[in-house]
Amino acid sequence: MTVRLTDLPRCVLDTEYAVRGPIVARAQELERQGREIIYCNIGNPQALKQRPITYLRQVLALCECPELMDAGAAAAGFPADVLDAARAVIQGSRHGLGAYSESKGMRFVREAVAEFIAERDGIPADPEAIYLTDGASKGVQTALRLLISGPQDGVLIPIPQYPLYSASLTLLCAQQVGYYLDEDHGWMLSREKLEAALADARQRGVTVRAICVINPGNPTGAVLDADNIAMVIAFAREHGLSILADEVYQENIYRPGDRFVSFAKVMHARGEREVSLFSFHSCSKGFLGECGHRGGYLEVRNVPADVVAQITKLQSVSLCSNLPGQVVTYLMVRPPRPGSPSWARYQAEREGILGELRERARLLADGLNAVPGIRCNQVTGAMYAFPRISLPPGRSDFDYCLALLEQTGICVVPGSGFGQQPGTAHLRTTILPPTDKIRLVVERLAAFHRSYR
Numbered sequence: 001m002t003v004r005l006t007d008l009p010r011c012v013l014d015t016e017y018a019v020r021g022p023i024v025a026r027a028q029e030l031e032r033q034g035r036e037i038i039y040c041n042i043g044n045p046q047a048l049k050q051r052p053i054t055y056l057r058q059v060l061a062l063c064e065c066p067e068l069m070d071a072g073a074a075a076a077g078f079p080a081d082v083l084d085a086a087r088a089v090i091q092g093s094r095h096g097l098g099a100y101s102e103s104k105g106m107r108f109v110r111e112a113v114a115e116f117i118a119e120r121d122g123i124p125a126d127p128e129a130i131y132l133t134d135g136a137s138k139g140v141q142t143a144l145r146l147l148i149s150g151p152q153d154g155v156l157i158p159i160p161q162y163p164l165y166s167a168s169l170t171l172l173c174a175q176q177v178g179y180y181l182d183e184d185h186g187w188m189l190s191r192e193k194l195e196a197a198l199a200d201a202r203q204r205g206v207t208v209r210a211i212c213v214i215n216p217g218n219p220t221g222a223v224l225d226a227d228n229i230a231m232v233i234a235f236a237r238e239h240g241l242s243i244l245a246d247e248v249y250q251e252n253i254y255r256p257g258d259r260f261v262s263f264a265k266v267m268h269a270r271g272e273r274e275v276s277l278f279s280f281h282s283c284s285k286g287f288l289g290e291c292g293h294r295g296g297y298l299e300v301r302n303v304p305a306d307v308v309a310q311i312t313k314l315q316s317v318s319l320c321s322n323l324p325g326q327v328v329t330y331l332m333v334r335p336p337r338p339g340s341p342s343w344a345r346y347q348a349e350r351e352g353i354l355g356e357l358r359e360r361a362r363l364l365a366d367g368l369n370a371v372p373g374i375r376c377n378q379v380t381g382a383m384y385a386f387p388r389i390s391l392p393p394g395r396s397d398f399d400y401c402l403a404l405l406e407q408t409g410i411c412v413v414p415g416s417g418f419g420q421q422p423g424t425a426h427l428r429t430t431i432l433p434p435t436d437k438i439r440l441v442v443e444r445l446a447a448f449h450r451s452y453r
């Protein structure tokens with residue numbers, strides 16, 4: 001029998017993913033017709049000419065093709081530490097990258113992740129509480145699958161948010177409980193707004209299971225400080241919620257003086273033992289930008305052993321995450337050691353990428369703020385700006401972004417795809433196009449905005 005659209009479950013039909021929505025489809029159509037498109041819709045750095053980190057690709061090449069280790073690696077001029085790392089991976093994986101690993105992911109990689117967390121935060125970390133995932137997306141989906149028991153269950157998600165959360169909750173037929181971030185105060189969270197969202201949801205009969213926080217924020221670019229994080233932990237404890245901490249942009253911090261603080265660190269410092277924490281990291285962001293390799297991890301804390309066993313069972317339904325992604329995760333948490341042969345090049349590539357992102361973040365926010373009718377908070381972290389735009393009466397942010405695409409070739413996402421305060425309109429753009437293209441984006445957007453109004 002042919003499957004008809006009307007046969008499909010409501011939750012599948014209702015699921016939306018704005019960063020790959022109709023505006024992007026139109027951009028691709030225009031591109032096929034020969035138009036030049038500047039894609040600012042998705043955080044996919046290597047699609048926008050960011051070069052891969054050499055060390056990572058050299059190790060990966062040898063892991064995929066160990067025969068190269070004998071003659072090929074030397075001929076290609078691969079440094080000794082690349083060979084050492086590849087040997088460690090091949091030995092650790094035992095059967096190479098063509099075999100399934102255990103469901104949680106290869107043990108030596110989880111050990112390396114635990115050491116990375118311990119070093120980053122100065123706290124103990126347990127390899128058995130770490131799951132290697134196909135990007136952070138799969139980890140988030142697993143955590144939500146675990147926490148949601150029925151259509152009355154909901155999760156607090158930021159507004160604006162990254163549509164992974166709204167889409168995954170819709171797919172689970174669960175409730176999205178939006179809490180507003182404070183645009184006038186650098187997109188920070190406020191206890192008042194969290195309490196209001198929770199009270200409202202409870203009044204509607206929703207059982208709120210967890211709160212999700214994205215830090216640094218997508219699409220806001222905001223970096224939370226330790227006090228803000230402590231406030232969220234206190235809120236979760238008081239109301240019996242778990243925390244989902246999406247920390248995929250932890251390397252993308254641009255404002256001098258700011259630094260990434262993990263939820264795990266603040267929880268440890270507070271001696272918090274009751275609130276369950278699910279934190280996510282990814283190889284797709286930072287300076288690696290290895291989106292296509294689908295690497296990442298989920299770390300759980302304050303989760304009892306019998307629940308951990310259930311997460312392992314959920315993971316085992318997909319057997320394991322992909323092995324090259326697990327290796328990329330290993331290399332993310334185990335970069336070359338200072339002084340090793342690959343160190344200088346690795347550092348130069350890292351600083352080059354992060355320096356350019358910092359410059360583009362500044363160019364974009366300053367450029368947009370110079371346009372009457374556009375207001376943009378400083379992009380202090382992540383890879384995006386979420387400027388507020390004033391629109392002529394009767395026009396939506398979708399109309400605006402579509403017209404922007406048609407007239408200028410710039411592909412951005414309407415703010416409504418991420419959620420926004422009623423009565424406001426935004427667009428979301430990445431800071432990823434090369435710097436000369438970012439200048440072009442600012443110029444064209446400014447001219448377009450003047451004419452559109």
Ligand SMILES: Cc1ncc(COP(=O)(O)O)c(C=O)c1O
Nearest residue numbers: 043135136137162218282284296
């Ligand atoms: C906040 C946030 N979380 C998770 C993801 C998913 O990343 P991946 O599945 O590639 O690790 C993204 C991707 O843009 C993101 O912005």
